[in-house]
Amino acid sequence: MDNKKHILITGGAGFIGSHVVRLFVIKYPDYHIFNLDALTYAGNLENVEDISNKPNYTFIHGDITDLDLLRQLFDKHGITDVIHLAAESHVDRSIEDPLQFVRTNVMGTVNLLEAARKKWSPREAHTFYHVSTDEVYGSLGATGLFTENTPYDPNSPYSASKASSDHFVRAYGETYNISHVISNCSNNYGPNHYPEKLIPLFINRILNNKPLPVYGDGNYTRDWLYVEDHATAIDLIFHEGKNGETYNVGGHNEWKNIDLVQLLCDQMDQKLDRPIGSSRKLITYVKDRPGHDLRYAIDSSKLQRELGWKPSRDFQVGLQQTIDWYLENPQWLEKTNG
Numbered sequence: 219m220d221n222k223k224h225i226l227i228t229g230g231a232g233f234i235g236s237h238v239v240r241l242f243v244i245k246y247p248d249y250h251i252f253n254l255d256a257l258t259y260a261g262n263l264e265n266v267e268d269i270s271n272k273p274n275y276t277f278i279h280g281d282i283t284d285l286d287l288l289r290q291l292f293d294k295h296g297i298t299d300v301i302h303l304a305a306e307s308h309v310d311r312s313i314e315d316p317l318q319f320v321r322t323n324v325m326g327t328v329n330l331l332e333a334a335r336k337k338w339s340p341r342e343a344h345t346f347y348h349v350s351t352d353e354v355y356g357s358l359g360a361t362g363l364f365t366e367n368t369p370y371d372p373n374s375p376y377s378a379s380k381a382s383s384d385h386f387v388r389a390y391g392e393t394y395n396i397s398h399v400i401s402n403c404s405n406n407y408g409p410n411h412y413p414e415k416l417i418p419l420f421i422n423r424i425l426n427n428k429p430l431p432v433y434g435d436g437n438y439t440r441d442w443l444y445v446e447d448h449a450t451a452i453d454l455i456f457h458e459g460k461n462g463e464t465y466n467v468g469g470h471n472e473w474k475n476i477d478l479v480q481l482l483c484d485q486m487d488q489k490l491d492r493p494i495g496s497s498r499k500l501i502t503y504v505k506d507r508p509g510h511d512l513r514y515a516i517d518s519s520k521l522q523r524e525l526g527w528k529p530s531r532d533f534q535v536g537l538q539q540t541i542d543w544y545l546e547n548p549q550w551l552e553k554t555n556g
């Protein structure tokens with residue numbers, strides 16, 4: 219076996235994972251990237267088609283709930299590091315079927331930790347990186363920001379499963395000396411986002427003149443970050459983050475859902491040569507999601523101060539680029555059946 223890094227990236231056929239895999243494969247030709255993905259409804263190999271022939275890239279179709287498979291992969295490929303993104307990621311689906319979220323997000327993470335524990339010696343340099351969400355912190359009131367010291371207070375089965383997997387990563391670090399980092403990031407947007415999530419869902423619905431269902435009074439507030447800015451944060455944290463630390467990642471870019479939807483409507487009207495304001499007529503208010511968190515907002519000053527990261531993409535520009543990508547890739551949208 220050579221001495222270079224053999225990084226197992228899980229969930230690399232999904233939204234964020236595909237951007238992370240691309241960044242690592244292109245930027246680090248000396249690493250070998252193994253993309254492990256079960257290709258659930260949210261996974262799509264077209265997301266990484268452009269790098270699929272690179273010599274430092276291997277796709278593995280497999281499930282993180284299969285511990286035997288993970289052990290074989292660690293043995294066969296001499297996995298040196300893990301960047302773990304594979305997850306069930308949609309809050310509404312977690313309310314319908316919480317057990318699937320426990321199986322994938324909790325058991326899947328523990329399986330990866332087990333495979334790493336059995337294979338990695340504490341004397342060697344390894345990193346287990348868990349990519350997590352700001353939703354583990356629960357809900358904010360009208361003011362304040364989530365810091366790395368905010369107590370965990372998850373409200374949905376999704377966020378509870380991610381909180382649990384964060385705890386397991388930390389516990390394996392403490393108990394078995396597995397070198398680890400965790401990042402908790404705000405809402406991402408950008409190309410390749412499965413159209414069950416707000417921005418791509420509404421782009422698709424505006425395109426097809428379908429109603430735009432906004433939960434409750436539309437005042438739910440989220441902090442939006444362009445997916446490539448998240449990928450650069452992951453690159454930085456993986457290489458320079460300190461063992462055992464958590465880093466919050468966010469865009470300092472809070473939007474009430476209703477304001478975001480109106481902006482999206484107007485940008486789409488402009489793109490589609492429709493009278494400005496016409497798509498806003500598609501907005502309908504629907505019954506609230508149970509356990510809906512009012513506001514998420516991230517304080518990412520630790521990451522900015524200690525590792526020098528900052529988000530680069532202006533939101534209006536990023537949104538425009540996202541719209542352009544979906545309009546230029548109608549076959550992707552159709553295939554995902556959003």
Ligand code: NAD
Pocket residue numbers: 228229230231232233234235254255256257258259260261262280281282283302303304305306307308322326349350351352380402403404405406407412
């Ligand atoms: P996604 O749903 O787009 O992709 C998830 C990927 O994981 C898919 O390719 C899917 O096929 C794969 N997968 C699911 N179950 C699997 C299993 N059992 N074995 C192997 N692969 C499996 O998700 P995303 O939005 O790209 O999120 C990626 C990660 O980032 C998740 O861990 C999520 O919790 C976290 N995160 C997401 C956001 C966001 O705004 N999307 C924000 C913060 C953190």
